Amino acid sequence: MMNEFTLKVGDILSREHFHHAKVLAGSEGLNRIIRWVHVLEVVDFESLIHGGELILTTGVGLQTDFLTQLTFVRKLIQSNAAGICIEKGPYFQEIHEDILQLANKHHFPIILFEETVKFVDITQDLHSLIINRHHDLLKYLDTSSRKFIELSMSSNGIQKILQELYQYFHHTVMFLPAEGRNFYFPADQKELLDIAVQYVEMERNDIRQQQIINIEHERFVVMPVKGLGHTWGCLFLHTASSAPEEFHYLILDRAALSIAQIMLRNRTIEERKQHSEDKFVRNILQGREFDINEMHTHLPFIHMDMCYRVFVLQFQPHDQEISEEEWEDINLQRAMLIRTLFKRHGFLPSVSATRDEIAVIAAITVEEKEKAVEHLKRIIHYIDENNEKKGLFGKTFTIGIGREYTRIKQLTKSYKEAKEVIGIQANIHLYDEMGVYRLFLPLKNTGELEAYVLDYLGPILEYDRTTESGLFQTLKVYLECGGAKKEAAEKLFIVRQTLYHRLAKIEQLLGADFVNPDKRIAIETALKAYDLIKAVN
Secondary structure (H helix, E strand, O other), X not given: OHHHHOOEHHHHOOOHHHOOEXXXXXXXXXXXXXXXXXXXXXOOOOOOOOOOEEEEEOOOOOOOOHHHHHHHHHHHHHOOOOEEEEEOOOOOOOOOHHHHHHHHHOXXXXXXXXXXXXXXXXHHHHHHHHHHHHHHHHHHHHHHHXXXXXXXXOOOHHXXXXXXXXXXXXXXXXXXXXXXXXXXXXXXXXXXXXXXXXXXXXXXXXXXXXXXXXXXOEEEEEEEEEEOOEEEEEEEEEOOOOOOOHHHHHHXXXXXXXXXXXXXXXXXXXXXXXXXXXXXXXXXXXXXXXXXXXXXXXXXXXXXOEEEEEEEEEEOOOXXXXXXXXXXXXXXXXXXXXXXXXXXOOOEEEEEEOOOEEEEEEEEEHHHHHHHHHHHHHHHHHHHHHHXXXXXXXXXXXXXXXXXXXXXXXXXXXXXXXXXXXXXXOOOXXXXXXXXXXXXXHHHHHXXXXXXXXXXXXXXXXXXXXXXXXXXXXXXXXXXXXXXXXHHHHHHOOOHHHHHHHHHHHHHXXXXXXXXXXXXXHHHHHHHHHHHHHHHO
């Protein structure tokens, strides 16, 4: 089937213009694919070819000495040319033995025309053949894509797509999803399936691009099946070919797309069934009454020895008018992505999604709880990175994570803590890492925090307000630098003399003892408190 769509060096030997040609070297490379035909008569040609070209030459632009010819052939090999056809004549009476040995070593075909030929006729013939085969390939791919889409709409679609792939390649083909049962065809090739499964489990790697792998002396072409920014599984094609052709990847890509559509459809159906779970989770987090008998239905992990945290992803209001139906689709995609992401990092998630936030009860076994924070940070990193590309969570969003608890009824508190983390608008995601901010929040609610800030920073703030002198920022950076004047001046982008002048004014406003340990701690605390007040107001 490959020969129907690709032109190989061996194929051209039967063409009319090659009746008086013979292969002098590189016969093991006759399966090289010809992507174009190029007449080449110069030594410096690196910028003229891209790889895969069949080179025609008389040698008219080459010197007749052996070293020049050897260099010419070596450059062609390094440029991944398909082969070279040489016309016997005044420039190439015979090919030096060292050149033939080099070609044999690299399986690089050297073909000699023993009679004069017209290169224009050869290029016209072969270019027409290449273009026609490429056109046939596109038609075939279109037909195959339609067939895969048709199969994806039928029952047991994945298995039927694998059967169709087997008809193309006559080699074992498998689909290993990230979750759920594996598929393979034909049924008597379970040994190959076991090899592939063992590889995936051992490597535990996210295969993000097509590749060739060797496992236990077996060769596979691997094609990831992707959806919603995740790799949902991989297609494995067992192949005896040492260099699978582009056709392999093109067909597998069409099949992978159809399988992704099946999985997306199935997950959409499953996610819509989660509506009752959504309401149940929301009742738990907001401290409302819930039916204890429904816990095993909506929280299937409840009977296990688990630890829980509440993860909240809060969005900014959307700046466009979006219909209720569109919002439902957006929330569905968000919930699917988050659920898959948490599962892949070892959590058993229960999800509630609204227009402004996604809240997740992230359950993890006691044995794995030591890794929970590390996994949560990886999830945050993944969301940050992929939202830049996909924009699924809008232009801006914030994340807060409550403390770890062992009882479901404590999750109302974890949810509140997650919201408090979001409320401080700092570069902090875990309540456990809020530090002194945990003390500030209760004080802010009583108004004491503002009074505390004014007691210690009032003169500085008032002076900045009337003069725009930047004393507040100067004080903050100076203390962060541990009183190192040179470092502080550099961070403030001012000369040291300006810093001395500002510090003298700060000393005048706050007192000469502002750097003494007790007062310094109080001032540094007030600085952080002021940042919190500004963030939440």
